[in-house]
Amino acid sequence: MSDKNGHPSTSFVESIAGFTAGVVSTFCLHPLDLIKTRLQADRVSPSRVGSSLRIIRTIHASEGGLPAFYRGLVPNLVGNSSSWAIYFLFYGNIKDAIRSVRATTLPSNNGNTTTRTASLGASEYFVASGIAGLLTAVLTNPIWVIKTRMLSTGARTPGAYPSFISGTRRIFQSEGLRGFYRGLTPALLGVSHGAFQFMAYEQLKLYRVSPTSGSTTNHQLDNLDFFVISGLSKVFAVVITYPYQVLRTRLQSYDAGTVYRGLWDAVGQIWRNEGIAGFYKGLGPSIVRVLPSTWVTFLVYENTKKALPSITSSAG
Template structure:
């Protein structure tokens, strides 16, 4: 009897959780990810190339951001600035879509379906962390492909013909494990999204509390853009080192045996600054990208959710 009651209780809990799943968040998140990626992908290419330049491998070296753009354009054309754009579009679209979907589902579940109930900072942090872990496990193979395509510098070293070819070749030569290179630092990096979402939600909540308005009140574009920029800057500045480690581990023929070895070698040969290579380029890309993504998401989700209010 107890087993039957437990089963019913679990089933009821699962059905309650699933009732909070809203596809509108998925569509709005995908739209935001696609928009920011199409506009800012060249910055991502340059950021990755700076991040993997450890001074030990034979990769092109650039004297600065402007030099990187001009060199890539001169030697590889506009195509060079958009290397890896296909998996980046797939990865960004699916990642943002899934992240917003899972985050809002978990958040609404914690709220008990009451969208007017503000959550505490640690609750936002926990919901974003759980959403981030699930999203990463589902999308890591796409990010591995994107990183490797971005690091194909010229014809002699072009190992992969495209996204599908990369997926096939990685599986043939490295197996399933190849799709999950950089997963460990990626899991640590979930803290990045968690911090970002916590800051973003708290900024909105505190702003609405100051104005004595509901937390679901639609804000102006300038307000969404400002809150997105502040939250992204805080998250990026505090969690950037994991991105350097992750990119180096995902590189084909990686010179490191694992996460610990990569951290030790980077610290030994490059010092503390080695963990922040490409940070200025990263901020130049991710802050505007987040502003575009969140602005797109907020506006589209409000339009899609309006009939349900």
């Protein structure tokens, strides 16, 4: 977990920072995730302004008040923390691998050689993020199936999973291993969301770090920079890729096996019955949720990544 100089390895730092960011953001913003999931799973009500308030009133009045907004917290917490940890672990290692492949070995004046590390471009960040996203999606899809089902139904709904463990057991008994991978296809398509987001995030960071006119020193990124850059990159990705989230939620719901024959059948039914607006159900609360979530995630991630080397050094 440490390099030859005794410093924590890149993969360790990336994983711990991602795990911490996932835990903090989930605790803070779970209720908004629940509301978004209810809207995405709704095949009956038309998409209109104020739908979120209707969902909030219904949950509060009929499902047990404030605690009902934290139904499904455990799978969401497990899913987000493990996803971010796994994602950043792969993302950091893949970036390092690309840099090592592109590194240039140069002769020095004293007869030795030096290695110059190459900087990555937008396409390479896109590839690194995409591969990391694919691996993370495959490994964590079972958690998201249980999370989606718990968030899309109240605890008092007949047949609803009372807990994460109960949901795991019932899916295995009634659907087998295949049940844990419902919605995987749109989830894999949704990898493009993270790829677009991180491509934009890394490029905006590079742009911000670059010396301004009349200066020769790089700008040091602070929390305001991370706040703005993470928000802009997230909105960019959401606008491009949001429909896959609706498709994934529909295909992971309790009755998906009886309603949809597969991904393209879901696309056709939504188009025929709900129109283009059906693919953007829950977009409002999704944006309201993802921006604070993104800000919290990346601020915690970047600051944890900065703090870990000094913490481990002082501990040693």
